[in-house]
Amino acid sequence: MQPFFSTDGLHPRNAVRQWRELVNERLVPAEIETPDGLPFQGRLEVTRIGEVPVSHFSHTTVRTKVTAAAARRHGNPDRLFALLKLSGRDTVQQSDREARTRPGDLVMLDSSASVLDAETGDSLVIELPRHHLEAQMGPSRLFIALTAGADLASTTLAGSYIRELVRVSDRLTPDAAARMASIGVDLIVASLAERMAQEVPRSIHGNVTVQRAKAHVEAHLGDPSLDPPQLAAAMGLSLRRLQELFHERGRHISDYIWERRLAMAAKRLSDPACAHLSIGMLAYGCGFASQAHFARRFKDRYGLSPRDFRRAQRQDFQSVASTFGLSS
Structure with missing residues:
Protein backbone atom coordinates (compact mmCIF):
# COMPACT_ATOMS: atom_id res chain seq x y z
CA MET A 1 0.00 0.00 0.00
CA GLN A 2 1.10 3.55 -0.59
CA PRO A 3 1.40 6.07 2.29
CA PHE A 4 -1.21 8.78 1.79
CA PHE A 5 -1.41 10.78 5.02
CA SER A 6 0.06 10.89 8.53
CA THR A 7 -0.34 13.21 11.48
CA ASP A 8 3.35 12.73 12.35
CA GLY A 9 4.97 16.13 12.64
CA LEU A 10 1.66 17.99 12.82
CA HIS A 11 0.81 20.29 15.70
CA PRO A 12 -1.79 18.54 17.94
CA ARG A 13 -4.29 21.33 17.23
CA ASN A 14 -4.12 20.58 13.52
CA ALA A 15 -4.17 16.78 13.65
CA VAL A 16 -7.93 16.30 14.13
CA ARG A 17 -8.78 19.05 11.64
CA GLN A 18 -6.66 17.52 8.89
CA TRP A 19 -7.93 14.02 9.68
CA ARG A 20 -11.48 15.34 9.31
CA GLU A 21 -10.62 16.82 5.92
CA LEU A 22 -9.15 13.48 4.90
CA VAL A 23 -12.25 11.51 5.95
CA ASN A 24 -14.48 14.04 4.21
CA GLU A 25 -12.54 13.59 1.00
CA ARG A 26 -12.18 9.79 1.09
CA LEU A 27 -15.54 8.72 2.57
CA VAL A 28 -18.25 11.20 3.57
CA PRO A 29 -18.40 14.64 5.26
CA ALA A 30 -18.23 13.93 8.98
CA GLU A 31 -17.72 15.52 12.37
CA ILE A 32 -14.59 14.23 14.11
CA GLU A 33 -13.79 14.49 17.80
CA THR A 34 -11.55 12.81 20.35
CA PRO A 35 -12.63 11.93 23.92
CA ASP A 36 -11.99 14.80 26.33
CA GLY A 37 -9.87 16.55 23.71
CA LEU A 38 -7.07 13.98 23.93
CA PRO A 39 -4.24 14.22 21.38
CA PHE A 40 -4.95 12.43 18.11
CA GLN A 41 -2.70 10.43 15.81
CA GLY A 42 -3.68 8.89 12.51
CA ARG A 43 -2.25 7.37 9.37
CA LEU A 44 -3.76 6.35 6.03
CA GLU A 45 -2.39 4.07 3.34
CA VAL A 46 -4.22 3.42 0.07
CA THR A 47 -4.17 1.09 -2.88
CA ARG A 48 -6.44 0.02 -5.71
CA ILE A 49 -6.77 -3.65 -6.59
CA GLY A 50 -8.36 -3.89 -10.00
CA GLU A 51 -11.31 -1.50 -9.74
CA VAL A 52 -11.62 -1.86 -5.95
CA PRO A 53 -10.20 0.98 -3.79
CA VAL A 54 -8.81 -0.17 -0.43
CA SER A 55 -7.82 2.12 2.44
CA HIS A 56 -5.89 1.21 5.58
CA PHE A 57 -6.86 3.52 8.46
CA SER A 58 -4.79 3.55 11.67
CA HIS A 59 -5.69 5.97 14.47
CA THR A 60 -6.08 6.62 18.17
CA THR A 61 -9.53 6.71 19.83
CA VAL A 62 -11.92 8.91 17.86
CA ARG A 63 -15.64 9.51 17.25
CA THR A 64 -16.84 10.05 13.69
CA LYS A 65 -20.38 11.36 13.19
CA VAL A 66 -22.16 11.77 9.86
CA THR A 67 -25.32 13.85 10.16
CA ALA A 68 -28.38 13.14 8.04
CA ALA A 69 -28.02 16.55 6.39
CA ALA A 70 -24.37 15.94 5.43
CA ALA A 71 -25.17 12.47 4.11
CA ARG A 72 -28.11 13.77 2.10
CA ARG A 73 -26.09 16.57 0.51
CA HIS A 74 -22.68 14.98 0.03
CA GLY A 75 -22.95 11.23 0.58
CA ASN A 76 -22.50 8.78 -2.28
CA PRO A 77 -25.55 6.48 -2.28
CA ASP A 78 -24.02 4.31 -5.00
CA ARG A 79 -21.13 3.11 -2.81
CA LEU A 80 -20.86 0.77 0.15
CA PHE A 81 -17.89 0.33 2.50
CA ALA A 82 -16.83 -3.05 3.86
CA LEU A 83 -14.91 -2.43 7.09
CA LEU A 84 -12.58 -5.24 8.14
CA LYS A 85 -11.40 -4.67 11.71
CA LEU A 86 -7.71 -5.49 12.18
CA SER A 87 -7.19 -4.28 15.76
CA GLY A 88 -9.14 -2.37 18.41
CA ARG A 89 -12.92 -2.28 18.78
CA ASP A 90 -15.62 -0.19 17.12
CA THR A 91 -19.25 0.61 17.86
CA VAL A 92 -21.26 1.99 14.97
CA GLN A 93 -24.87 3.15 14.85
CA GLN A 94 -26.41 3.22 11.41
CA SER A 95 -29.63 2.19 9.69
CA ASP A 96 -31.45 1.62 13.01
CA ARG A 97 -28.77 -0.87 14.10
CA GLU A 98 -25.87 -0.82 16.52
CA ALA A 99 -22.93 -2.93 15.35
CA ARG A 100 -19.97 -3.83 17.56
CA THR A 101 -16.81 -5.06 15.89
CA ARG A 102 -13.70 -6.76 17.22
CA PRO A 103 -10.51 -7.80 15.41
CA GLY A 104 -11.38 -10.08 12.52
CA ASP A 105 -15.02 -8.91 12.26
CA LEU A 106 -16.51 -7.51 9.06
CA VAL A 107 -19.29 -4.95 8.80
CA MET A 108 -20.84 -3.21 5.79
CA LEU A 109 -21.60 0.52 6.02
CA ASP A 110 -22.83 3.20 3.65
CA SER A 111 -22.61 6.99 3.55
CA SER A 112 -25.90 7.62 5.37
CA ALA A 113 -26.17 9.13 8.86
CA SER A 114 -24.06 7.27 11.41
CA VAL A 115 -22.02 7.49 14.58
CA LEU A 116 -18.78 5.49 14.79
CA ASP A 117 -16.90 5.21 18.08
CA ALA A 118 -13.53 3.63 17.37
CA GLU A 119 -10.88 2.66 19.89
CA THR A 120 -7.19 2.90 19.07
CA GLY A 121 -6.66 0.42 16.26
CA ASP A 122 -6.71 -0.05 12.52
CA SER A 123 -9.10 -1.19 9.81
CA LEU A 124 -9.20 -1.97 6.12
CA VAL A 125 -12.01 -0.21 4.26
CA ILE A 126 -12.99 -1.73 0.90
CA GLU A 127 -15.15 0.47 -1.33
CA LEU A 128 -17.77 -1.41 -3.35
CA PRO A 129 -20.62 -0.59 -5.76
CA ARG A 130 -23.98 -0.88 -4.04
CA HIS A 131 -25.74 -2.38 -7.07
CA HIS A 132 -23.29 -5.28 -7.21
CA LEU A 133 -24.01 -6.39 -3.64
CA GLU A 134 -27.74 -5.72 -3.83
CA ALA A 135 -28.00 -7.83 -6.99
CA GLN A 136 -26.79 -10.81 -4.95
CA MET A 137 -28.19 -10.15 -1.46
CA GLY A 138 -31.22 -7.92 -1.88
CA PRO A 139 -31.76 -4.38 -0.51
CA SER A 140 -28.76 -3.07 1.42
CA ARG A 141 -30.97 -2.25 4.42
CA LEU A 142 -30.92 -5.99 5.14
CA PHE A 143 -27.17 -6.06 5.76
CA ILE A 144 -26.02 -2.49 6.51
CA ALA A 145 -24.44 -2.34 10.01
CA LEU A 146 -24.86 -6.09 10.43
CA THR A 147 -21.65 -7.51 11.91
CA ALA A 148 -20.27 -10.70 10.37
CA GLY A 149 -18.16 -11.95 13.27
CA ALA A 150 -14.76 -13.57 13.05
CA ASP A 151 -16.36 -16.69 14.55
CA LEU A 152 -17.93 -17.38 11.13
CA ALA A 153 -15.72 -19.52 8.91
CA SER A 154 -16.63 -17.41 5.87
CA THR A 155 -15.59 -14.19 7.63
CA THR A 156 -12.27 -15.70 8.70
CA LEU A 157 -11.64 -16.81 5.11
CA ALA A 158 -12.66 -13.44 3.66
CA GLY A 159 -10.51 -11.51 6.14
CA SER A 160 -7.44 -13.68 5.60
CA TYR A 161 -7.77 -13.49 1.83
CA ILE A 162 -8.23 -9.70 1.77
CA ARG A 163 -5.27 -9.07 4.07
CA GLU A 164 -3.03 -11.28 1.94
CA LEU A 165 -4.35 -9.74 -1.28
CA VAL A 166 -3.49 -6.26 -0.02
CA ARG A 167 -0.02 -7.45 0.94
CA VAL A 168 0.82 -8.78 -2.55
CA SER A 169 -1.27 -6.37 -4.63
CA ASP A 170 1.72 -4.44 -5.96
CA ARG A 171 3.08 -7.67 -7.51
CA LEU A 172 -0.05 -8.48 -9.52
CA THR A 173 -0.61 -7.70 -13.18
CA PRO A 174 -3.71 -5.57 -13.90
CA ASP A 175 -5.65 -8.60 -15.17
CA ALA A 176 -4.67 -10.74 -12.17
CA ALA A 177 -5.52 -7.92 -9.76
CA ALA A 178 -9.00 -7.59 -11.29
CA ARG A 179 -9.63 -11.35 -10.99
CA MET A 180 -8.31 -11.53 -7.42
CA ALA A 181 -10.36 -8.49 -6.37
CA SER A 182 -13.49 -10.14 -7.77
CA ILE A 183 -12.82 -13.20 -5.64
CA GLY A 184 -12.38 -10.97 -2.57
CA VAL A 185 -15.74 -9.30 -3.19
CA ASP A 186 -17.39 -12.71 -3.56
CA LEU A 187 -15.94 -13.78 -0.22
CA ILE A 188 -17.31 -10.63 1.43
CA VAL A 189 -20.74 -11.41 -0.05
CA ALA A 190 -20.53 -15.01 1.22
CA SER A 191 -19.63 -13.80 4.71
CA LEU A 192 -22.54 -11.35 4.85
CA PRO A 201 -37.31 -15.40 11.88
CA ARG A 202 -40.04 -12.97 12.84
CA SER A 203 -43.49 -14.29 13.64
CA ILE A 204 -46.53 -13.01 11.82
CA HIS A 205 -48.10 -12.15 15.16
CA GLY A 206 -45.04 -10.09 16.10
CA ASN A 207 -45.19 -8.20 12.81
CA VAL A 208 -48.87 -7.39 13.32
CA THR A 209 -48.23 -6.21 16.89
CA VAL A 210 -45.40 -3.91 15.83
CA GLN A 211 -47.51 -2.47 13.01
CA ARG A 212 -50.35 -1.82 15.47
CA ALA A 213 -47.88 -0.09 17.81
CA LYS A 214 -46.56 2.07 14.97
CA ALA A 215 -50.10 3.02 13.98
CA HIS A 216 -50.80 4.03 17.60
CA VAL A 217 -47.66 6.17 17.60
CA GLU A 218 -48.74 7.93 14.39
CA ALA A 219 -52.15 8.68 15.87
CA HIS A 220 -50.73 10.10 19.12
CA LEU A 221 -47.53 11.89 18.08
CA GLY A 222 -48.84 15.16 19.46
CA ASP A 223 -49.30 13.68 22.93
CA PRO A 224 -46.19 14.61 24.98
CA SER A 225 -46.95 11.78 27.43
CA LEU A 226 -46.57 9.13 24.74
CA ASP A 227 -43.60 6.97 25.74
CA PRO A 228 -42.64 3.26 25.63
CA PRO A 229 -44.54 2.29 28.83
CA GLN A 230 -47.71 4.02 27.66
CA LEU A 231 -47.41 2.42 24.22
CA ALA A 232 -46.94 -1.04 25.74
CA ALA A 233 -50.02 -0.54 27.92
CA ALA A 234 -52.04 0.51 24.88
CA MET A 235 -50.96 -2.69 23.08
CA GLY A 236 -51.83 -4.84 26.12
CA LEU A 237 -48.22 -6.03 26.44
CA SER A 238 -45.48 -5.77 29.00
CA LEU A 239 -42.88 -3.14 28.19
CA ARG A 240 -40.22 -5.86 28.05
CA ARG A 241 -42.14 -7.86 25.42
CA LEU A 242 -42.79 -4.83 23.23
CA GLN A 243 -39.13 -3.87 23.47
CA GLU A 244 -38.16 -7.38 22.36
CA LEU A 245 -40.43 -7.15 19.32
CA PHE A 246 -38.92 -3.81 18.29
CA HIS A 247 -35.36 -5.02 18.95
CA GLU A 248 -35.95 -8.06 16.74
CA ARG A 249 -36.59 -5.58 13.95
CA GLY A 250 -33.52 -3.51 14.71
CA ARG A 251 -35.40 -0.65 16.39
CA HIS A 252 -35.71 0.95 19.82
CA ILE A 253 -39.20 2.09 20.80
CA SER A 254 -38.14 5.50 22.11
CA ASP A 255 -35.96 6.14 19.05
CA TYR A 256 -38.87 5.30 16.77
CA ILE A 257 -41.21 7.69 18.59
CA TRP A 258 -38.72 10.56 18.42
CA GLU A 259 -37.94 9.84 14.76
CA ARG A 260 -41.63 10.06 13.87
CA ARG A 261 -42.09 13.24 15.88
CA LEU A 262 -39.11 14.81 14.13
CA ALA A 263 -40.36 13.67 10.73
CA MET A 264 -43.75 15.27 11.43
CA ALA A 265 -42.04 18.46 12.57
CA ALA A 266 -39.90 18.57 9.42
CA LYS A 267 -43.01 18.11 7.29
CA ARG A 268 -44.81 20.96 9.03
CA LEU A 269 -41.76 23.23 8.80
CA SER A 270 -41.76 22.57 5.05
CA ASP A 271 -45.49 23.19 4.66
CA PRO A 272 -46.44 26.78 3.66
CA ALA A 273 -49.81 26.18 5.32
CA CYS A 274 -48.01 25.94 8.67
CA ALA A 275 -45.88 29.06 8.16
CA HIS A 276 -48.00 30.98 10.68
CA LEU A 277 -47.08 28.59 13.50
CA SER A 278 -44.23 29.66 15.75
CA ILE A 279 -41.41 27.20 16.30
CA GLY A 280 -42.59 26.71 19.87
CA MET A 281 -46.19 26.00 18.90
CA LEU A 282 -45.06 23.60 16.20
CA ALA A 283 -42.79 21.79 18.68
CA TYR A 284 -45.57 21.36 21.22
CA GLY A 285 -47.93 20.15 18.49
CA CYS A 286 -45.45 17.40 17.62
CA GLY A 287 -45.23 16.14 21.20
CA PHE A 288 -42.10 17.92 22.45
CA ALA A 289 -42.27 19.19 26.01
CA SER A 290 -39.93 22.11 25.40
CA GLN A 291 -38.70 24.16 22.48
CA ALA A 292 -35.06 23.74 23.56
CA HIS A 293 -35.38 19.96 23.57
CA PHE A 294 -37.01 20.07 20.16
CA ALA A 295 -34.33 22.36 18.71
CA ARG A 296 -31.52 20.15 19.99
CA ARG A 297 -32.99 16.90 18.67
CA PHE A 298 -34.00 18.48 15.36
CA LYS A 299 -30.51 19.82 14.68
CA ASP A 300 -28.97 16.45 15.58
CA ARG A 301 -31.30 14.77 13.08
CA TYR A 302 -31.34 17.25 10.19
CA GLY A 303 -28.15 19.26 10.67
CA LEU A 304 -30.01 22.59 10.84
CA SER A 305 -31.94 24.43 13.52
CA PRO A 306 -35.74 24.35 13.01
CA ARG A 307 -35.67 28.03 12.04
CA ASP A 308 -32.90 27.57 9.47
CA PHE A 309 -34.57 24.43 8.12
CA ARG A 310 -37.85 26.32 7.62
CA ARG A 311 -35.99 29.19 5.92
CA ALA A 312 -34.17 26.80 3.59
CA GLN A 313 -37.39 24.99 2.67
CA ARG A 314 -39.12 28.30 2.01
CA GLN A 315 -36.29 29.39 -0.29
CA ASP A 316 -36.47 26.10 -2.17
CA PHE A 317 -40.23 26.47 -2.57
CA GLN A 318 -39.92 30.04 -3.81
CA SER A 319 -37.22 28.99 -6.26
CA VAL A 320 -39.41 26.26 -7.72
CA ALA A 321 -42.41 28.56 -7.83
CA SER A 322 -40.39 31.19 -9.65
CA THR A 323 -39.16 28.63 -12.17
CA PHE A 324 -42.71 27.67 -13.07
CA GLY A 325 -44.04 31.21 -12.93
CA LEU A 326 -46.12 30.56 -9.83
CA SER A 327 -44.66 33.20 -7.52
CA SER A 328 -46.92 36.02 -6.50
Whole structure:
Protein backbone atom coordinates (compact mmCIF):
# COMPACT_ATOMS: atom_id res chain seq x y z
CA MET A 1 0.00 0.00 0.00
CA GLN A 2 1.10 3.55 -0.59
CA PRO A 3 1.40 6.07 2.29
CA PHE A 4 -1.21 8.78 1.79
CA PHE A 5 -1.41 10.78 5.02
CA SER A 6 0.06 10.89 8.53
CA THR A 7 -0.34 13.21 11.48
CA ASP A 8 3.35 12.73 12.35
CA GLY A 9 4.97 16.13 12.64
CA LEU A 10 1.66 17.99 12.82
CA HIS A 11 0.81 20.29 15.70
CA PRO A 12 -1.79 18.54 17.94
CA ARG A 13 -4.29 21.33 17.23
CA ASN A 14 -4.12 20.58 13.52
CA ALA A 15 -4.17 16.78 13.65
CA VAL A 16 -7.93 16.30 14.13
CA ARG A 17 -8.78 19.05 11.64
CA GLN A 18 -6.66 17.52 8.89
CA TRP A 19 -7.93 14.02 9.68
CA ARG A 20 -11.48 15.34 9.31
CA GLU A 21 -10.62 16.82 5.92
CA LEU A 22 -9.15 13.48 4.90
CA VAL A 23 -12.25 11.51 5.95
CA ASN A 24 -14.48 14.04 4.21
CA GLU A 25 -12.54 13.59 1.00
CA ARG A 26 -12.18 9.79 1.09
CA LEU A 27 -15.54 8.72 2.57
CA VAL A 28 -18.25 11.20 3.57
CA PRO A 29 -18.40 14.64 5.26
CA ALA A 30 -18.23 13.93 8.98
CA GLU A 31 -17.72 15.52 12.37
CA ILE A 32 -14.59 14.23 14.11
CA GLU A 33 -13.79 14.49 17.80
CA THR A 34 -11.55 12.81 20.35
CA PRO A 35 -12.63 11.93 23.92
CA ASP A 36 -11.99 14.80 26.33
CA GLY A 37 -9.87 16.55 23.71
CA LEU A 38 -7.07 13.98 23.93
CA PRO A 39 -4.24 14.22 21.38
CA PHE A 40 -4.95 12.43 18.11
CA GLN A 41 -2.70 10.43 15.81
CA GLY A 42 -3.68 8.89 12.51
CA ARG A 43 -2.25 7.37 9.37
CA LEU A 44 -3.76 6.35 6.03
CA GLU A 45 -2.39 4.07 3.34
CA VAL A 46 -4.22 3.42 0.07
CA THR A 47 -4.17 1.09 -2.88
CA ARG A 48 -6.44 0.02 -5.71
CA ILE A 49 -6.77 -3.65 -6.59
CA GLY A 50 -8.36 -3.89 -10.00
CA GLU A 51 -11.31 -1.50 -9.74
CA VAL A 52 -11.62 -1.86 -5.95
CA PRO A 53 -10.20 0.98 -3.79
CA VAL A 54 -8.81 -0.17 -0.43
CA SER A 55 -7.82 2.12 2.44
CA HIS A 56 -5.89 1.21 5.58
CA PHE A 57 -6.86 3.52 8.46
CA SER A 58 -4.79 3.55 11.67
CA HIS A 59 -5.69 5.97 14.47
CA THR A 60 -6.08 6.62 18.17
CA THR A 61 -9.53 6.71 19.83
CA VAL A 62 -11.92 8.91 17.86
CA ARG A 63 -15.64 9.51 17.25
CA THR A 64 -16.84 10.05 13.69
CA LYS A 65 -20.38 11.36 13.19
CA VAL A 66 -22.16 11.77 9.86
CA THR A 67 -25.32 13.85 10.16
CA ALA A 68 -28.38 13.14 8.04
CA ALA A 69 -28.02 16.55 6.39
CA ALA A 70 -24.37 15.94 5.43
CA ALA A 71 -25.17 12.47 4.11
CA ARG A 72 -28.11 13.77 2.10
CA ARG A 73 -26.09 16.57 0.51
CA HIS A 74 -22.68 14.98 0.03
CA GLY A 75 -22.95 11.23 0.58
CA ASN A 76 -22.50 8.78 -2.28
CA PRO A 77 -25.55 6.48 -2.28
CA ASP A 78 -24.02 4.31 -5.00
CA ARG A 79 -21.13 3.11 -2.81
CA LEU A 80 -20.86 0.77 0.15
CA PHE A 81 -17.89 0.33 2.50
CA ALA A 82 -16.83 -3.05 3.86
CA LEU A 83 -14.91 -2.43 7.09
CA LEU A 84 -12.58 -5.24 8.14
CA LYS A 85 -11.40 -4.67 11.71
CA LEU A 86 -7.71 -5.49 12.18
CA SER A 87 -7.19 -4.28 15.76
CA GLY A 88 -9.14 -2.37 18.41
CA ARG A 89 -12.92 -2.28 18.78
CA ASP A 90 -15.62 -0.19 17.12
CA THR A 91 -19.25 0.61 17.86
CA VAL A 92 -21.26 1.99 14.97
CA GLN A 93 -24.87 3.15 14.85
CA GLN A 94 -26.41 3.22 11.41
CA SER A 95 -29.63 2.19 9.69
CA ASP A 96 -31.45 1.62 13.01
CA ARG A 97 -28.77 -0.87 14.10
CA GLU A 98 -25.87 -0.82 16.52
CA ALA A 99 -22.93 -2.93 15.35
CA ARG A 100 -19.97 -3.83 17.56
CA THR A 101 -16.81 -5.06 15.89
CA ARG A 102 -13.70 -6.76 17.22
CA PRO A 103 -10.51 -7.80 15.41
CA GLY A 104 -11.38 -10.08 12.52
CA ASP A 105 -15.02 -8.91 12.26
CA LEU A 106 -16.51 -7.51 9.06
CA VAL A 107 -19.29 -4.95 8.80
CA MET A 108 -20.84 -3.21 5.79
CA LEU A 109 -21.60 0.52 6.02
CA ASP A 110 -22.83 3.20 3.65
CA SER A 111 -22.61 6.99 3.55
CA SER A 112 -25.90 7.62 5.37
CA ALA A 113 -26.17 9.13 8.86
CA SER A 114 -24.06 7.27 11.41
CA VAL A 115 -22.02 7.49 14.58
CA LEU A 116 -18.78 5.49 14.79
CA ASP A 117 -16.90 5.21 18.08
CA ALA A 118 -13.53 3.63 17.37
CA GLU A 119 -10.88 2.66 19.89
CA THR A 120 -7.19 2.90 19.07
CA GLY A 121 -6.66 0.42 16.26
CA ASP A 122 -6.71 -0.05 12.52
CA SER A 123 -9.10 -1.19 9.81
CA LEU A 124 -9.20 -1.97 6.12
CA VAL A 125 -12.01 -0.21 4.26
CA ILE A 126 -12.99 -1.73 0.90
CA GLU A 127 -15.15 0.47 -1.33
CA LEU A 128 -17.77 -1.41 -3.35
CA PRO A 129 -20.62 -0.59 -5.76
CA ARG A 130 -23.98 -0.88 -4.04
CA HIS A 131 -25.74 -2.38 -7.07
CA HIS A 132 -23.29 -5.28 -7.21
CA LEU A 133 -24.01 -6.39 -3.64
CA GLU A 134 -27.74 -5.72 -3.83
CA ALA A 135 -28.00 -7.83 -6.99
CA GLN A 136 -26.79 -10.81 -4.95
CA MET A 137 -28.19 -10.15 -1.46
CA GLY A 138 -31.22 -7.92 -1.88
CA PRO A 139 -31.76 -4.38 -0.51
CA SER A 140 -28.76 -3.07 1.42
CA ARG A 141 -30.97 -2.25 4.42
CA LEU A 142 -30.92 -5.99 5.14
CA PHE A 143 -27.17 -6.06 5.76
CA ILE A 144 -26.02 -2.49 6.51
CA ALA A 145 -24.44 -2.34 10.01
CA LEU A 146 -24.86 -6.09 10.43
CA THR A 147 -21.65 -7.51 11.91
CA ALA A 148 -20.27 -10.70 10.37
CA GLY A 149 -18.16 -11.95 13.27
CA ALA A 150 -14.76 -13.57 13.05
CA ASP A 151 -16.36 -16.69 14.55
CA LEU A 152 -17.93 -17.38 11.13
CA ALA A 153 -15.72 -19.52 8.91
CA SER A 154 -16.63 -17.41 5.87
CA THR A 155 -15.59 -14.19 7.63
CA THR A 156 -12.27 -15.70 8.70
CA LEU A 157 -11.64 -16.81 5.11
CA ALA A 158 -12.66 -13.44 3.66
CA GLY A 159 -10.51 -11.51 6.14
CA SER A 160 -7.44 -13.68 5.60
CA TYR A 161 -7.77 -13.49 1.83
CA ILE A 162 -8.23 -9.70 1.77
CA ARG A 163 -5.27 -9.07 4.07
CA GLU A 164 -3.03 -11.28 1.94
CA LEU A 165 -4.35 -9.74 -1.28
CA VAL A 166 -3.49 -6.26 -0.02
CA ARG A 167 -0.02 -7.45 0.94
CA VAL A 168 0.82 -8.78 -2.55
CA SER A 169 -1.27 -6.37 -4.63
CA ASP A 170 1.72 -4.44 -5.96
CA ARG A 171 3.08 -7.67 -7.51
CA LEU A 172 -0.05 -8.48 -9.52
CA THR A 173 -0.61 -7.70 -13.18
CA PRO A 174 -3.71 -5.57 -13.90
CA ASP A 175 -5.65 -8.60 -15.17
CA ALA A 176 -4.67 -10.74 -12.17
CA ALA A 177 -5.52 -7.92 -9.76
CA ALA A 178 -9.00 -7.59 -11.29
CA ARG A 179 -9.63 -11.35 -10.99
CA MET A 180 -8.31 -11.53 -7.42
CA ALA A 181 -10.36 -8.49 -6.37
CA SER A 182 -13.49 -10.14 -7.77
CA ILE A 183 -12.82 -13.20 -5.64
CA GLY A 184 -12.38 -10.97 -2.57
CA VAL A 185 -15.74 -9.30 -3.19
CA ASP A 186 -17.39 -12.71 -3.56
CA LEU A 187 -15.94 -13.78 -0.22
CA ILE A 188 -17.31 -10.63 1.43
CA VAL A 189 -20.74 -11.41 -0.05
CA ALA A 190 -20.53 -15.01 1.22
CA SER A 191 -19.63 -13.80 4.71
CA LEU A 192 -22.54 -11.35 4.85
CA ALA A 193 -24.92 -13.94 3.42
CA GLU A 194 -23.97 -16.43 6.16
CA ARG A 195 -24.52 -13.76 8.79
CA MET A 196 -27.90 -12.78 7.34
CA ALA A 197 -28.98 -16.42 7.47
CA GLN A 198 -28.61 -16.30 11.25
CA GLU A 199 -31.25 -13.61 11.68
CA VAL A 200 -34.10 -14.81 13.89
CA PRO A 201 -37.31 -15.40 11.88
CA ARG A 202 -40.04 -12.97 12.84
CA SER A 203 -43.49 -14.29 13.64
CA ILE A 204 -46.53 -13.01 11.82
CA HIS A 205 -48.10 -12.15 15.16
CA GLY A 206 -45.04 -10.09 16.10
CA ASN A 207 -45.19 -8.20 12.81
CA VAL A 208 -48.87 -7.39 13.32
CA THR A 209 -48.23 -6.21 16.89
CA VAL A 210 -45.40 -3.91 15.83
CA GLN A 211 -47.51 -2.47 13.01
CA ARG A 212 -50.35 -1.82 15.47
CA ALA A 213 -47.88 -0.09 17.81
CA LYS A 214 -46.56 2.07 14.97
CA ALA A 215 -50.10 3.02 13.98
CA HIS A 216 -50.80 4.03 17.60
CA VAL A 217 -47.66 6.17 17.60
CA GLU A 218 -48.74 7.93 14.39
CA ALA A 219 -52.15 8.68 15.87
CA HIS A 220 -50.73 10.10 19.12
CA LEU A 221 -47.53 11.89 18.08
CA GLY A 222 -48.84 15.16 19.46
CA ASP A 223 -49.30 13.68 22.93
CA PRO A 224 -46.19 14.61 24.98
CA SER A 225 -46.95 11.78 27.43
CA LEU A 226 -46.57 9.13 24.74
CA ASP A 227 -43.60 6.97 25.74
CA PRO A 228 -42.64 3.26 25.63
CA PRO A 229 -44.54 2.29 28.83
CA GLN A 230 -47.71 4.02 27.66
CA LEU A 231 -47.41 2.42 24.22
CA ALA A 232 -46.94 -1.04 25.74
CA ALA A 233 -50.02 -0.54 27.92
CA ALA A 234 -52.04 0.51 24.88
CA MET A 235 -50.96 -2.69 23.08
CA GLY A 236 -51.83 -4.84 26.12
CA LEU A 237 -48.22 -6.03 26.44
CA SER A 238 -45.48 -5.77 29.00
CA LEU A 239 -42.88 -3.14 28.19
CA ARG A 240 -40.22 -5.86 28.05
CA ARG A 241 -42.14 -7.86 25.42
CA LEU A 242 -42.79 -4.83 23.23
CA GLN A 243 -39.13 -3.87 23.47
CA GLU A 244 -38.16 -7.38 22.36
CA LEU A 245 -40.43 -7.15 19.32
CA PHE A 246 -38.92 -3.81 18.29
CA HIS A 247 -35.36 -5.02 18.95
CA GLU A 248 -35.95 -8.06 16.74
CA ARG A 249 -36.59 -5.58 13.95
CA GLY A 250 -33.52 -3.51 14.71
CA ARG A 251 -35.40 -0.65 16.39
CA HIS A 252 -35.71 0.95 19.82
CA ILE A 253 -39.20 2.09 20.80
CA SER A 254 -38.14 5.50 22.11
CA ASP A 255 -35.96 6.14 19.05
CA TYR A 256 -38.87 5.30 16.77
CA ILE A 257 -41.21 7.69 18.59
CA TRP A 258 -38.72 10.56 18.42
CA GLU A 259 -37.94 9.84 14.76
CA ARG A 260 -41.63 10.06 13.87
CA ARG A 261 -42.09 13.24 15.88
CA LEU A 262 -39.11 14.81 14.13
CA ALA A 263 -40.36 13.67 10.73
CA MET A 264 -43.75 15.27 11.43
CA ALA A 265 -42.04 18.46 12.57
CA ALA A 266 -39.90 18.57 9.42
CA LYS A 267 -43.01 18.11 7.29
CA ARG A 268 -44.81 20.96 9.03
CA LEU A 269 -41.76 23.23 8.80
CA SER A 270 -41.76 22.57 5.05
CA ASP A 271 -45.49 23.19 4.66
CA PRO A 272 -46.44 26.78 3.66
CA ALA A 273 -49.81 26.18 5.32
CA CYS A 274 -48.01 25.94 8.67
CA ALA A 275 -45.88 29.06 8.16
CA HIS A 276 -48.00 30.98 10.68
CA LEU A 277 -47.08 28.59 13.50
CA SER A 278 -44.23 29.66 15.75
CA ILE A 279 -41.41 27.20 16.30
CA GLY A 280 -42.59 26.71 19.87
CA MET A 281 -46.19 26.00 18.90
CA LEU A 282 -45.06 23.60 16.20
CA ALA A 283 -42.79 21.79 18.68
CA TYR A 284 -45.57 21.36 21.22
CA GLY A 285 -47.93 20.15 18.49
CA CYS A 286 -45.45 17.40 17.62
CA GLY A 287 -45.23 16.14 21.20
CA PHE A 288 -42.10 17.92 22.45
CA ALA A 289 -42.27 19.19 26.01
CA SER A 290 -39.93 22.11 25.40
CA GLN A 291 -38.70 24.16 22.48
CA ALA A 292 -35.06 23.74 23.56
CA HIS A 293 -35.38 19.96 23.57
CA PHE A 294 -37.01 20.07 20.16
CA ALA A 295 -34.33 22.36 18.71
CA ARG A 296 -31.52 20.15 19.99
CA ARG A 297 -32.99 16.90 18.67
CA PHE A 298 -34.00 18.48 15.36
CA LYS A 299 -30.51 19.82 14.68
CA ASP A 300 -28.97 16.45 15.58
CA ARG A 301 -31.30 14.77 13.08
CA TYR A 302 -31.34 17.25 10.19
CA GLY A 303 -28.15 19.26 10.67
CA LEU A 304 -30.01 22.59 10.84
CA SER A 305 -31.94 24.43 13.52
CA PRO A 306 -35.74 24.35 13.01
CA ARG A 307 -35.67 28.03 12.04
CA ASP A 308 -32.90 27.57 9.47
CA PHE A 309 -34.57 24.43 8.12
CA ARG A 310 -37.85 26.32 7.62
CA ARG A 311 -35.99 29.19 5.92
CA ALA A 312 -34.17 26.80 3.59
CA GLN A 313 -37.39 24.99 2.67
CA ARG A 314 -39.12 28.30 2.01
CA GLN A 315 -36.29 29.39 -0.29
CA ASP A 316 -36.47 26.10 -2.17
CA PHE A 317 -40.23 26.47 -2.57
CA GLN A 318 -39.92 30.04 -3.81
CA SER A 319 -37.22 28.99 -6.26
CA VAL A 320 -39.41 26.26 -7.72
CA ALA A 321 -42.41 28.56 -7.83
CA SER A 322 -40.39 31.19 -9.65
CA THR A 323 -39.16 28.63 -12.17
CA PHE A 324 -42.71 27.67 -13.07
CA GLY A 325 -44.04 31.21 -12.93
CA LEU A 326 -46.12 30.56 -9.83
CA SER A 327 -44.66 33.20 -7.52
CA SER A 328 -46.92 36.02 -6.50
